[in-house]
Amino acid sequence: xxxxxxxxxxxxxxxxxxxxxxxxxxxxxxxxxxxxxxxxxxxxxxxxxxxxxxxxxxxxxxxxxxxxxxxxxxxxxxxxxxxxxxxxxxxxxxxxxxxxxxxxxxxxxxxxxxxxxxxxxxxxxxxxxxxxxxxxxx
Amino acid sequence: xxxxxxxxxxxxxxxxxxxxxxxxxxxxxxxxxxxxxxxxxxxxxxxxxxxxxxxxxxxxxxxxxxxxxxxxxxxxxxxxxxxxxxxxxxxxxxxxxxxxxxxxxxxxxxxxxxxxxxxxxxxxxxxxxxxxxxxxxx
DNA sequence: TCGTACTGTAATTATATTCGTTACAGTTCG
DNA sequence: CGAACTGTAACGAATATAATTACAGTACGA
Numbered sequence: 001x002x003x004x005x006x007x008x009x010x011x012x013x014x015x016x017x018x019x020x021x022x023x024x025x026x027x028x029x030x031x032x033x034x035x036x037x038x039x040x041x042x043x044x045x046x047x048x049x050x051x052x053x054x055x056x057x058x059x060x061x062x063x064x065x066x067x068x069x070x071x072x073x074x075x076x077x078x079x080x081x082x083x084x085x086x087x088x089x090x091x092x093x094x095x096x097x098x099x100x101x102x103x104x105x106x107x108x109x110x111x112x113x114x115x116x117x118x119x120x121x122x123x124x125x126x127x128x129x130x131x132x133x134x135x136x137x138x
Numbered sequence: 139x140x141x142x143x144x145x146x147x148x149x150x151x152x153x154x155x156x157x158x159x160x161x162x163x164x165x166x167x168x169x170x171x172x173x174x175x176x177x178x179x180x181x182x183x184x185x186x187x188x189x190x191x192x193x194x195x196x197x198x199x200x201x202x203x204x205x206x207x208x209x210x211x212x213x214x215x216x217x218x219x220x221x222x223x224x225x226x227x228x229x230x231x232x233x234x235x236x237x238x239x240x241x242x243x244x245x246x247x248x249x250x251x252x253x254x255x256x257x258x259x260x261x262x263x264x265x266x267x268x269x270x271x272x273x274x275x276x
Numbered sequence: 277t278c279g280t281a282c283t284g285t286a287a288t289t290a291t292a293t294t295c296g297t298t299a300c301a302g303t304t305c306g
Numbered sequence: 307c308g309a310a311c312t313g314t315a316a317c318g319a320a321t322a323t324a325a326t327t328a329c330a331g332t333a334c335g336a
Contacts, residue, residue, distance in 0.1 A: 003227035003323080006246055010229040014238045024282070031239040032229045035325060040283065057333025060282040073249070085223075088322090089141035089295080091148040091170045100152045101169040103276040107269060108144055111211070115260055122256050131245060138241040141294080162311070173296060178312065195304025198311040226292085227324080283332075293322070303312075 005081040007032055007042050009073060012051060013131050016068040024061035042080070049079040068132060074124030085119060086112040143219040145170055145180050147211060150189060151269050154206035162199035180218070187217040206270060212262030223257060224250040 010032050015021050025036040025043065032039065043062050046052045053065045092104035148170050153159050163174040163181065170177065181200050184190045191203045230242035 003225040003229075006225055006227070006229050009246070010238075010242050013242065017238050026282090031234070031236055033231050033239070034229070036283095037285090037326075038324070041285085044284070054283065055333080056281095056283045056331075058281045059334065060332085062283090087141040087144055089144070091141075091144050091172070093171050096169070098169055099276070100148075100155050100270075100273055101171070103273045104148050104151065106276060107272045108147070110272070111264065111269075115257060118256060118260050119253060122253055126249065131249075132238075134245045134248070135238055135241045138237070138244060164311090174312095175297075175314090176295075179314085182313065192312065193304080194302075194310095194312045196306075196310045198304070200312090277336100279334105279336090281332100281334085284330085286328090286330105288325100288327080290325070291323080293320100295318105295320075297316100297318080299314100299316085301313085304310085306307105306309090 002081055002084050004042050004045075005077055005084075007034065007039070008046055008076050008080050009128075009131065011039065011042065011062075012046070012064065012068075012071065012076065012128050013135065015052065015062065015064040016128050016132050017135075021064040022061050028062070045079055046076075049075075051076070051079070068129040069127050071128050072124045073126045073128075073131070074120045074122075077120060077123045083116070085116045140219055140222050142180050142183075143215055143222075145172065145176070146184055146214050146218045147266075147269065149177065149180065149200075150184070150202065150206075150209065150214065150266050151273065153190070153200065153202040154266050154270055155273075159202040160199055166200070183217055184214075187213075189214070189217070206267040207265050209266050210262045211264045211266075211269070212258045212260075215258060215261045221254070223254045 011028050014028060014031050015023060025039040029036040029039045043052060043054065047054050051066055051071060052062045054060070054062050090105050090108065092101045094102050094105060096102040149166050152166060152169050153161060163177040167174040167177045181190060181192065185192050189204055189209060190200045192198070192200050228243050228246065230239045232240050232243060234240040
């Protein structure tokens with residue numbers, strides 16, 4: 001679920017860069033270097049979250065529905081990849097006798113939750129506009 | 139590579155909790171809820187980083203080689219899972235014409251690097267001792 | 277109103293990663 | 307010497323991730 005975050009950011013930055021702020025899934029896919037179906041899947045989530053509008057049919061595609069300076073990577077992260085920090089596998093087992101084995105899972109959960117909040121805070125400090133600025137500065 | 143970090147933390151906390159600060163891979167595996175070979179693999183890294191000493195042969199096992207109050211989760215993260223935040227898959231292609239497609243990878247790399255530093259900073263604020271304290275407080 | 281150019285979505289396959297298992301050589305102690 | 311350990315690698319199973327294909331639905335324009 002993590003590289004979809006990267007794809008989402010890339011797609012929105014590309015839309016923000018284009019004069020019309022609009023492109024088809026094929027154009028975006030070429031720029032991102034993946035296939036159109038994957039882009040459509042990601043864009044489907046971004047549409048439901050209100051970041052883009054879609055137009056089906058001829059001359060259709062995706063159009064940026066927000067101001068690049070007002071959307072942060074944190075917003076995108078929450079829509080696409082929330083919870084990705086915590087490993088799927090967890091150690092210990094609440095049913096154990098040993099307090100270490102039985103409580104470790106809860107404690108690590110708390111630590112990962114806080115870590116994730118910190119990560120979101122950092123992502124919240126970066127807008128789509130800022131990413132585009134960094135790209136132009138390359 | 140991410141759940142090995144959890145296993146490493148769990149193992150070190152368990153050692154810090156035990157009176158002798160020592161246990162075999164089988165004992166640790168049972169507590170963590172995995173198999174001994176996996177534990178030995180993780181402990182092998184921790185040994186090379188100086189967190190534990192091992193004794194082979196009869197009555198052998200792993201002994202904590204540091205003070206629980208002086209080792210942070212950041213130290214463990216750097217030893218076990220550094221770089222795990224960045225997705226394996228990267229978008230764009232430096233050879234492209236479009237500045238977005240060609241520079242996105244570099245920019246995202248920088249963003250993920252900083253995010254990772256922040257994550258380490260947070261992990262550096264938590265010692266093995268502190269995790270054990272949280273477990274006791276459960 | 278029909279054909280073309282799009283999106284939406286799901287099913288299927290291919291590939292990579294993660295985890296468990298087994299095996300066995302090497303080490304230490306009694 | 308034999309029992310109880312670690313060190314390490316090879317193999318296979320399970321799971322996660324990504325690509326591909328397919329096709330129904332929609333909108334525009336001739």
